[in-house]
Amino acid sequence: MSVTIIDVAKASGVSKSTASRVLSNTAYGVSEKAKRDVLEAARALGYIKNTLATGLRTSHTHTVLLIIPDITNSFWAEVARGAQDVFDQKGYSLFLANSDWQADREKRYLEVAIANKVDAVLLNAPDIGQIQLDSLPFPIVELGDKLVDVAHPVVGTDTRKAISEAMEYLWSMGHRRIGMILPSGPEIEGVTSIRYKAYEEFFRSKGQDVDKSLICKTPLTLESGRLQAHRIAALPDRPSALLTGNDLVAVGFLQACSQLHLKVPEDISLMGMDDIPAASMVSPRLTTVAKPQREIGKTAAHIAIDLIEGMTSPAKTLLEANIIERETVRRVL
Amino acid sequence: MSVTIIDVAKASGVSKSTASRVLSNTAYGVSEKAKRDVLEAARALGYIKNTLATGLRTSHTHTVLLIIPDITNSFWAEVARGAQDVFDQKGYSLFLANSDWQADREKRYLEVAIANKVDAVLLNAPDIGQIQLDSLPFPIVELGDKLVDVAHPVVGTDTRKAISEAMEYLWSMGHRRIGMILPSGPEIEGVTSIRYKAYEEFFRSKGQDVDKSLICKTPLTLESGRLQAHRIAALPDRPSALLTGNDLVAVGFLQACSQLHLKVPEDISLMGMDDIPAASMVSPRLTTVAKPQREIGKTAAHIAIDLIEGMTSPAKTLLEANIIERETVRRVL
DNA sequence: AAGGTTGTTGGGAACGTTCCCAAAAATATT
DNA sequence: AATATTTTTGGGAACGTTCCCAACAACCTT
Secondary structure, three states: OOOOHHHHHHHHOOOHHHHHHHHOOOOOOOOHHHHHHHHHHHHHHOOOOOHHHHHHHHOOOOEEEEEEOOOOOHHHHHHHHHHHHHHHHOOOEEEEEEOOOOHHHHHHHHHHHHHOOOOEEEEOOOOOOHHHHHOOOOOEEEEOOOOOOOOOOEEEEOHHHHHHHHHHHHHHOOOOOEEEEEEOOOOHHHHHHHHHHHHHHHHHHOOOOOOHHHEEEEOOOHHHHHHHHHHHHOOOOOOOEEEOOOHHHHHHHHHHHHHOOOOOOOOOEEEEEOOOHHHHOOOOOOEEEEOOHHHHHHHHHHHHHHHHOOOOOOOEEEEOOEEEOOOOOOOOO | OOOOHHHHHHHHOOOHHHHHHHHOOOOOOOOHHHHHHHHHHHHHHOOOOOHHHHHHHHOOOOEEEEEEOOOOOHHHHHHHHHHHHHHHHOOOEEEEEEOOOOHHHHHHHHHHHHHOOOOEEEEOOOOOOHHHHHOOOOOEEEEOOOOOOOOOOEEEEOHHHHHHHHHHHHHHOOOOOEEEEEEOOOOHHHHHHHHHHHHHHHHHHOOOOOOHHHEEEEOOOHHHHHHHHHHHHOOOOOOOEEEOOOHHHHHHHHHHHHHOOOOOOOOOEEEEEOOOHHHHOOOOOOOEEEOOHHHHHHHHHHHHHHHHOOOOOOOEEEEOOEEEOOOOOOOOO
């Protein structure tokens, strides 16, 4: 079939042991000549190591599984790309899995991970209990903004800071009545409440009370962005700026605005969150706060590699979002 | 360490041979009782098969490598998703690789594929020679619109038909002067020329000559879309409709239009290609011809599986694009 | 009841590595 | 020159499966 280490050994006139020593660069205690001969023979024969055999023997596969909700979502695609780039560079191969937010699929993929003896797993899996994750035979790095401390490292965005910087930006542009659209649905990881808290905290720091009528919870979809535009347009005393839970909502809002008698940013300023590709394509181009998506993937990958190599790692890494100024926020007097 | 088939065998009081027989459902010639006992023991012990060992023994890993240019590009993300879904459902795991259009990376990944003994490879790799691909120890399915016949199956879009349907659509909306923006750059796979041919052919079928001044070649980016808008706005006798090489160009065009004295679709109709997510988010929402991205991934996966299982497969599968009517094409008299 | 047939079973080798251990060769020490 | 030390080497077992082959049991035949 394919050329094995034994073929290489024979061709270079040494035993498979020595051949293995040089080919797995575990090799100190091998003569220069032997080294050269083996390497030469390997190259000549086009030897490629069978990683299955290596993995079986060493239980070290140089393989990692990435479990994300949906690769089709640009956020996760960026995360995946970031992770892939560093794994690739470090000689690891990446398995990909889309969970579609279904706990049973997440679980099944973890079995795949065990079966394939991966060295580590990166995942976003809000639905899987910690107990289950802790008993796995490989290190885990979680992708998300989890608040609670868990046994494995988590890397995500510093949402609290992101919100407060976005608010500060709007404030600095002269906005005082700032509305907010929060994600509804099951209170996973306390993500909604951390946003709300940051919002409240911001106003408190400015010596203002929060006006609860400026806040609404809704699923973060295009459609609900449109709906909110209609609602807000009809408001007697509408906010001067709006911070939406993600870019999709903001884009939906924008779409509805062109039909309505609402102009952005003249009548209302709009700020999104995530910086999806479309954010720079709609018009006016959407001002938003970009999560460091690719950076999240990269950091998670680095942490995973550290963990694989037996080093310790930070329990929680929260990366900073940054504001992308475009055309949907205007300065008011 | 983990529980092996021998543990299961012991626990159920049979030999590893019988245990293997039932656990690898190669099992006819094993008593009902033994079957039940083994299954029961396996479940009780939480046995998960070591696929490395299986792979080493059988050289069948139930593993596939997908090499695409960039997962961050929604087109490829969709293809990946489609492939993943069917592989997943058929019990295959998917390795992901981003080549960034670099031939050396493509080659390196092929080595990874060999080293990991994958069962098949799906790739888009215009730069890799056929000779290299043909000598690989696993079936290959190529993703792309290749014209020439090659030794392995190709699945892609029927570009010719897509163009001619798009033209027909514009024609049916009353347009007669239809401009086209073609991809420039190295004439890979003859993709540009097939588009041009379809364009020419269409006019010929309508008994018209093509007006070469309506055609331009340019890299398919946002920026060149903007540039083209400026150029076309200044044209003395501008086309009534424009078919762009992809949605990105169309969106760039659209962006520039809002500053210019050019209204879409009132002054000029616009039709994109690909149906990227942003196409439905810009305003006016972009009419476009959608390639069956996810379907391409699925089909390629099915073909790969057929190939793995020793069945024959169609040499070339060209899937149909379909027109998504939105708001950038208007009917003229 | 002896032989034949079918159905079930277990032992052992194999897949391609790595790694332990002991042997051999080279070098240093007295 | 003999011994001690270090360096380099090769044989064989092991990783967890599958699969070939032979052995055994059970059931039919006649």
